[in-house]
Amino acid sequence: MLDERKLAVLRAVVEDFVNTNEPVGSKALADRHRLGVSPATIRNDMVALEEDGYIAQPHTSAGRVPTDKGYRLFVDRLSSVKPLSAAERRAIESFLSGAVDLDEIVARTVRLLSQLTRQVAIVQYPSLTRSSVQHVELVPLAGQRLMLVVITDTGRVEQRVIDGLGAIDADAVADLRAMLNRATAGLHLGAVPDAVEDLPQQIPPENRAMAISVLSVLLESLVERHEEKIVLAGTANLAAVDFAASLRDVLEALEENMVLIRLLGEAKDPSMLTVRIGAENFHEGLRSTSIVSADYGVGNQSLAKIGVVGPTRMDYPGTMGAVRAVARYVGQILAGQ
Amino acid sequence: MLDERKLAVLRAVVEDFVNTNEPVGSKALADRHRLGVSPATIRNDMVALEEDGYIAQPHTSAGRVPTDKGYRLFVDRLSSVKPLSAAERRAIESFLSGAVDLDEIVARTVRLLSQLTRQVAIVQYPSLTRSSVQHVELVPLAGQRLMLVVITDTGRVEQRVIDGLGAIDADAVADLRAMLNRATAGLHLGAVPDAVEDLPQQIPPENRAMAISVLSVLLESLVERHEEKIVLAGTANLAAVDFAASLRDVLEALEENMVLIRLLGEAKDPSMLTVRIGAENFHEGLRSTSIVSADYGVGNQSLAKIGVVGPTRMDYPGTMGAVRAVARYVGQILAGQ
């Protein structure tokens, strides 16, 4: 059905359309690519490709444009991830090194990725659930309140203010702090609920209420918002693109963190590059965008995802190369941190 | 020069243009506003207003459009801040209450403000310099590293990892922690450098190097990045507007946090609403936008700024009302927190 040459034609169509943003015709293809056949032959192939739904004509007597299905085939079989140039690799290293804390690593990463790809970059904060407790801190605040701070080994800090505890006894707080650290230090966050389950029994009754409050806030802070945090950059790059859906819809979708988290999360093959093209995205506003995402982490443990959002008409090999490279470098930085 | 009626005409021009986004002519003005004079008279007034630079014609035989100078006069003398409706006030309260930590307060505030104004909202994190130290924590990490955490009374947490210390003695760390808290607890951050200046002398020589490293990181974390953190929302609202400058330029400007900080920071009259119109903004990309900003804080101490960015053609009274109201509510929430 799809012989070698038809695939070559499809590849050429995708590449030319990505470059020029104009429907590409048989003659232009014959000129710009060494396909070794005449325009008429290419036309016949294009008819076949169109019948199979890989390309389409905006209108009769215009050139062809790849469909989502066409891009899909291109990504799966016709292209290979383009490695970065040496200059780009150096840029990544110099850009990411010298970040002082997790916030800054994430901020620099997202900027870097958007500049490399000239598209919108997304970086998700390292997931809490995969990391483990480094230290738990309880700080008495003014007005009978406590601040709970959880520090993880990925450098992330979760903080909560706990209110309505009544009078606070400094010794009881110190005891509780010591007990919490003894029980949880080094544990994966997922193991924390089990580990603290029967702590209240070990606490003198007069302080038990406080302990229970603190524990419930602790568990909540670990579970509830564990993957919510996401950072964007490069939205200005969208202005240059003309979307089928309105730009407004795209921007709105990008502001909905939950949408982005779901999009990144639905990568089918962990620790690999994932590409979702056009209508493969469940979200209305993103019907005319594609998303390239990857996991990053330390070792072979995935902590979170990064990704790039751009028009379906994007340079897939280049974008995939950039995403993969940045994901690896961030993993290294986090490991060294 | 500018009698009462000419001012009324200018006000009418601004209001109509904001509503319709089309140059407004003398006849339309006579119809829609009860100015009590004929179109011909209005025309004469408009000639005068144009000579003085308050309005302009896009081209001959088109209606008039306000200039930056016209908007300025409108804001300064012809309009009053529009108080929010009861429903809007309720919306603010229900939206802001129930935030569990500073991050969430800020996140909710910025969303709220963008929804109220249907424009881009900016919220700056409470400044560190105006708050005071609640607690300093030092946590030994794996690999001869220390994590420094500073908690302020505005609920903000600054964290840094300190490296290259050599072997770490837990007792020495505990001593240093206690010493730091004794020296700085309750102090305004600005007073911290003086307060810790001669701490090293009180430390046994074998630990002095560590102490000096920690202190330098502490000072750096307080001084360097103290007002860098900014959050945006509502950029999708820009898509509906057509700017003189390209949308891309505006989005780029908005991604430069330093630009935004300068813009917010240049409010001339602290604790009041500030409006900067069009070319009054020093930044190229923001030449066709206006910025309405205000301080927020607890009591009469200003902690940081919030603001709204929109086209110069914006509803100034409504936007100013929303910014002022949100600033007040955030202050209250922070005070209660």
Place this chain on the structure above:
DNA sequence: AATTGGCACTGACGACCGTGGAGTGCCAGG
């Protein structure tokens, strides 16, 4: 002196062509 109605003028905008060209589908010959 200020206001008003009348009037001619201007320039943007949309509708309506006509044309050129890129691209197609199809067919007959290699």
Place this chain on the structure above:
DNA sequence: CCTGGCACTCCACGGTCGTCAGTGCCAATT
């Protein structure tokens, strides 16, 4: 199965034209 030729289609582009909102100016009115 490939290729050159050919007729056809449709869009993009540019020019013309009428319409219309709005103006500036002037003479008449209050």
